Amino acid sequence: MAKLRLSKNSLQHQQQNLKLYRKLLPSLDLKRRQLTVEAQKARAEHQAALLAAETLEAGIGDELPMLADSRIDLSGLVTMDGYQVGQQNVVGTRLPVLQRVEFTVCDYSRLSTPAWVDILVQRLKDASEARVRARIAGQRVEILNQAVRRITQRVNLFEKILIPEAQKNMQRIRIFLGDAERAAVITSKLAKTKQQTAGGGWDTGEWGTRASSRYNESPLPD
Secondary structure, eight states: OOOOOOSHHHHHHHHHHHHHHHHHHHHHHHHHHHHHHHHHHHHHHHHHHHHHHHHHHHHHHHHOGGGGOTTSOOTTSEEEEEEEEEEEEETTEEEEEEEEEEEEEOOOOTTTSOTHHHHHHHHHHHHHHHHHHHHHHHHHHHHHHHHHHHHHHHHHIIIIIIHHHHHHHHHHHHHHHHHHHHHHHHHHHHHHHHHHHHHTSOOHHHHHHHHHHHHHHSOOOO
């Protein structure tokens, strides 16, 4: 940490810093509040996505009880090949957004396969996509929570450290400069008083010479 210089230039520098900190703090605090709101929304969306995925998965068995028939082999019917994720800018924070999910459906004969298999294919796709959406929603929550922590740290830095420190430094410098100015005034007055005292005193050497001269010039009595 650099040592504080107690000078007028340093005082001006501290004043400029304080002005800058106070100018930046409102925008930082606004961003913190906005990110906090977005984080709350993201948590709600994550919970909704989890519930949707669980509901879809549980609903498959309720809607298609015939899946319990072990004579029908449905293994590998639907396979998720992958998904594409884009980006969304939210209050200066980049968040993942699910754009597309790709599936491969196993070839099956629609003539020899029950009609409800087509419904099952769609339900499996929906459930898998919902699970991916829930995963992405969880990532958004983590990113926003981290962004809120970072911006909160910056706000605290300005509020609790930088601004109070600048104010304290300015006070120290003003006290020092004030003391130095008063000391200079006192020193100047003392020097002036001393000079005046020295100028108004008797010059004993000169007085003695004049007195001796007058004595020598006086006539002697008869």
